[in-house]
Amino acid sequence: MNIRGIFAIYKFEMSRTFRTFSQSIISPVLTTSLYFVVFGSAIGSRIEDIDGTPYSSFIIPGLIMLTILSQSISNSSFGIFFPKFSGTIYEILSAPISPFEITIGYVCAAASKSVIVGIIILLTSSFFVNLNIIHPVWMFFLLILISVTFSLFGFIIGIWANDFQKIQLIPTFIITPLTFLGGSFYSIDMLPEIWQKISYFNPIVYLISAFRWSFYEHTDISIIVSLTTILGFLILCLIAIYYIFKLGYKIKV
Amino acid sequence: MHAIEISKLDKRYDNGLKALTNINLKVKKGEIFALLGPNGAGKSSLINIICGIAKKNNGKISILGFDNISQYKQARSLIGLVPQEIATDSFEKVIDTLKFSRGLFNKKKSSTYLDKILRDLSLFEKKNQQIRTLSGGMKRRVMIAKALSHEPKILFLDEPTAGVDVELRKNLWKNLNDLKKNGVTIFLTTHYIEEAEQLADRVGVIHEGKIIVVEKTSKLLEKLGKKTLKISIKKKTESLKLIIKKYSLKKSVSHYLLNYDLNDKNIVSNFFKDLNKNQIEFEDLEIKKSSLEEVFLNLIDK
Ligand SMILES: Nc1ncnc2c1ncn2[C@@H]1O[C@H](COP(=O)(O)OP(=O)(O)O)[C@@H](O)[C@H]1O
Ligand SMILES: [Mg+2]
Numbered sequence: 001m002n003i004r005g006i007f008a009i010y011k012f013e014m015s016r017t018f019r020t021f022s023q024s025i026i027s028p029v030l031t032t033s034l035y036f037v038v039f040g041s042a043i044g045s046r047i048e049d050i051d052g053t054p055y056s057s058f059i060i061p062g063l064i065m066l067t068i069l070s071q072s073i074s075n076s077s078f079g080i081f082f083p084k085f086s087g088t089i090y091e092i093l094s095a096p097i098s099p100f101e102i103t104i105g106y107v108c109a110a111a112s113k114s115v116i117v118g119i120i121i122l123l124t125s126s127f128f129v130n131l132n133i134i135h136p137v138w139m140f141f142l143l144i145l146i147s148v149t150f151s152l153f154g155f156i157i158g159i160w161a162n163d164f165q166k167i168q169l170i171p172t173f174i175i176t177p178l179t180f181l182g183g184s185f186y187s188i189d190m191l192p193e194i195w196q197k198i199s200y201f202n203p204i205v206y207l208i209s210a211f212r213w214s215f216y217e218h219t220d221i222s223i224i225v226s227l228t229t230i231l232g233f234l235i236l237c238l239i240a241i242y243y244i245f246k247l248g249y250k251i252k253v
Numbered sequence: 254m255h256a257i258e259i260s261k262l263d264k265r266y267d268n269g270l271k272a273l274t275n276i277n278l279k280v281k282k283g284e285i286f287a288l289l290g291p292n293g294a295g296k297s298s299l300i301n302i303i304c305g306i307a308k309k310n311n312g313k314i315s316i317l318g319f320d321n322i323s324q325y326k327q328a329r330s331l332i333g334l335v336p337q338e339i340a341t342d343s344f345e346k347v348i349d350t351l352k353f354s355r356g357l358f359n360k361k362k363s364s365t366y367l368d369k370i371l372r373d374l375s376l377f378e379k380k381n382q383q384i385r386t387l388s389g390g391m392k393r394r395v396m397i398a399k400a401l402s403h404e405p406k407i408l409f410l411d412e413p414t415a416g417v418d419v420e421l422r423k424n425l426w427k428n429l430n431d432l433k434k435n436g437v438t439i440f441l442t443t444h445y446i447e448e449a450e451q452l453a454d455r456v457g458v459i460h461e462g463k464i465i466v467v468e469k470t471s472k473l474l475e476k477l478g479k480k481t482l483k484i485s486i487k488k489k490t491e492s493l494k495l496i497i498k499k500y501s502l503k504k505s506v507s508h509y510l511l512n513y514d515l516n517d518k519n520i521v522s523n524f525f526k527d528l529n530k531n532q533i534e535f536e537d538l539e540i541k542k543s544s545l546e547e548v549f550l551n552l553i554d555k
Contacts, residue, residue, distance in 0.1 A: 002326070008356025012345075019344060087340030091399065094304040095357040096329040253266060253307050 005097040009105025010112075013079050017113050024075075025117060028067045032121045035063055036128045039185060050187050051218040057129045061212040062184030064121050068114040068143070069179055069204070070171050072150035076110035077158035077167050084162075084251065093252065099245030103155060110151035111144065118143050139214035145230060146207055152237040159244055159251060178204040183212075188220040203229060254318050255279045256407050256438040257303065262312030264298050264462075272298040273462045276312065280455075285429065285439040287453035287470075289446065289549065295462040296442035297337050300411050304334045317406065330358060333405030337412050337442075339392050343385035347376060347395055350384060351402045358403035370398050373428060390421050397428075408432060410441040414448060426452055446549060450474075460553055474542070482511040482521065483539040492531035500524055 017024050040056035047055040083089040092102060125131065133139050161167045182204030188196055199205050200221075210226035213219040219226075257280040264273035272295045280286045288296050301307035303314055305325060314321040319328040342350060351367045371377040374394045379387060384395060393413070400408060410429075414422045429439055429452060443449055449456045450470060457467040466473065485508045486493060496502070500520075502509040513520045528535065 002357075002359045004356045004359045004361075008353050011356075012342075012353050015349070016344075086342075087336075087338055088342055090306055090334065090336050090340060091354060091357065093306045094329060094332065094334045096326040096359060097357060098326070253301075 002095075002097045002101050005095060006101050006105045006108075009092070009102065010109045013075075013106060013109030014112065016079075017075075017109075024071075024113065025120060028071065028117050029120055029124050032063055032067060032124055033128075035059070036125060040128055050190075051216070053216050053218060054129070057131070058187075058212075058216070059185055060122070060125050060129070060131070061215050062179075062182075062208050063125070064118050064143070065146070065182075065204070065208050065211055066176075066179050066184050067121060068118045068147055069150050069175055069207075071117050072110055072114040072147050073154035073157065073171050073175060074167070075113050076106050076151040076154035077161065079106045079110060080155055080158035081161050081164075081167055084158075085164075089251065099241075103152070103241055103245075107148060107151045107155055110154060111147040114147035114151065115143055118147070133215050134217050135214040139211070142211050142214055142230075145234070146211070149230060149234040149237065152234065152241065156237060156240050156244065175204075178202050179208075183208050183220065187218075203233060206230065254282070255315075256282045256284075256317060257440065258313075258315045259299075259303070260313050262299075262302070262314065263310045264295070264302060264307070265310050271462060273302075276464055278457060278464060278467065280438060280440055282317075282438055283433065283436055284454040285433055285441070285452050286455050286457065287449035288440070288442045288457045288459055289444065289449050290442070290459035291444055291553075294459045296459060297411050298462075299459070300334070300336075300409050300440070300442060304332055304409060305329060306334075306336075330403075331406040333400035333403065333408045335393075335396050335400045335408070335410045335413055337415070339389065339396060341384045341392055341395060343383065345384055346381055347371070347384060347387075347398075348380045350395065351398055354399040354402040360403045366404070367402060370401050373431070374398050375424070390417055393417065397425075401432075405437065407438045407440065410439070412442055412444070414443070414445065422448075458549060458552055465552055479512055479514060479543045479547070481541045481543070482513070482524070483508050483541065484511065484535050485509075485537040486533060486535050488534070490531075490533065493533055496524075496527055496531065496533070499527070 036056070039059055044055040044059070049055065050058045083092065122131070157167060157170055161169075181199070182202050183199070188199050188205060188209070191199065206221060206226040206229040209219050209221045210223055210230065213223050213226070257278070259276055259278040262273055262276040263271075265271050276299065288299065290296050298307060302309045303316070303321060305321065316328040317331055319331070321328045345353070348367065348371075351370070352362070355362070355367070368377065368380075371380055374397060376391065376394055376398060379391060384392060387395065397410070397413070400410075408429075414425060417425070426448075429441075433439060441448075441452070453470050455467060456470050456473055458465045483505075497504075497509065500511055502511055504510075511520075511524060
């Protein structure tokens with residue numbers, strides 16, 4: 001196992017993050033604060049509690065999800081896409097490091113950044129509402145699990161993409177809409193029945209539901225079902241990455 | 254055991270282009286081997302396949318006995334690569350990018366060693382500068398430093414002096430000779446004949462994806478090179494005419510040229526004996542060795 005190699009990639013990626021600190025850390029904080037001001041305070045004060053949770057608190061898990069899903073994907077997709085684009089990938093390809101180890105380096109770095117951003121959002125939100133997390137350990141575990149899963153998903157996108165547009169494609173046209181429709185700002189059972197049914201095909205619903213459960217124990221879907229869905233997606237991504245490297249897809253000519 | 258051993262290697266790109274055909278090549282430990290060929294001959298393709306950047310379709314490659322696919326970790330640990338194109342992380346500091354390379358190759362930290370490399374390549378003053386602030390020549394040296402940062406046993410350089418000015422080129426040649434003294438095997442590609450001639454112990458010539466010849470540099474010159482004797486003779490006599498005919502001398506402005514093969518040892522002494530016998534005096538003479546360039550053109554012609 002090339003531990004130093006994994007760590008070199010991890011460190012490289014993290015220093016890239018801190019070099020663009022304002023962009024990568026401050027901007028999600030700013031965006032989230034704006035959501036709080038608009039949805040939490042301004043509009044939220046006129047919306048009644050959802051299952052005993054004030055609306056401004058209710059949206060916190062969804063907001064965190066909204067940010068860390070897009071952060072995880074963009075961090076890791078960009079992390080592996082950029083060396084391909086600039087040509088510096090040659091060094092990683094010629095190093096005694098296995099595809100699996102490369103993946104660990106990039107995915108851990110992207111996930112770390114997401115977790116940091118998630119925690120920062122949580123801290124920011126504590127300025128706006130009274131936070132009371134019922135299952136903090138689960139909350140933390142889910143934050144990590146989801147960050148890792150979507151960083152891995154982003155890594156796959158980064159390998160597949162051969163131009164900048166493709167990197168934006170999936171986050172913009174799939175992930176963000178699904179997150180908005182996945183109950184970030186409402187509870188699924190507030191929807192008409194037909195839309196509730198349709199929502200169950202949206203995988204993001206399960207993430208937000210599980211995450212919200214760790215905060216307030218209120219949930220649209222049983223935590224077991226949600227966890228299984230997340231793990232299922234993680235396994236799917238792992239299988240995909242295994243085949244991508246096995247076939248040398250789009251990296252080696 | 255050889256440093257590099259390639260057998261029956263074929264490479265066809267996805268677009269159907271056959272870049273390499275049945276390459277068989279052995280590079281000895283500790284030598285400087287130059288792969289010489291025109292643009293598009295397949296030099297980069299060969300290096301990229303050896304180093305794990307491109308896939309091969311057929312054949313086997315071993316690096317100091319390790320198969321480059323089934324034992325890629327052992328094989329690649331021994332290799333340093335300087336690719337043809339400059340590709341660096343602009344915002345990284347020079348020293349950080351070297352630390353990164355060293356880590357990637359699973360080597361323990363060593364600032365003493367990295368400082369030494371930086372000094373050898375005259376980069377020490379730039380140690381803490383971001384790479385984007387360096388000149389093109391310095392960037393290339395940073396790439397060489399990266400390749401050396403993990404103490405490779407075999408160094409691959411793909412056209413290391415393309416677009417580099419004369420002084421830098423001379424410095425680099427010196428660096429490479431120093432590495433050779435330390436036992437590093439060097440495999441470089443070039444289309445500068447002079448480079449192969451100055452540096453290489455052996456030269457391989459590649460053309461349209463096939464290796465045409467592999468030979469000691471001096472042997473290759475000897476085998477295929479020609480020498481030209483340029484001689485100035487004032488008085489044109491009857492006997493000179495005979496000699497011109499006998500040796501089929503060519504007239505060029507005010508001199509006569511005698512072309513002969515390098516391995517034809519007697520022709521020169523016979524020529525002078527004949528001059529002497531006929532009391533033909535010459536004023537000046539010059540011997541020109543044909544360059545590898547001409548040798549190369551000769552080879553491709555065949
Ligand atoms: N990625 C690629 N896809 C398709 N053809 C390629 C690729 N890379 C190189 N080639 C072709 O393979 C041949 C050999 O190229 P290359 O190895 O770069 O030659 P050299 O380094 O000797 O100039 C050329 O005809 C080139 O156009
Ligand atoms: Mg080339």
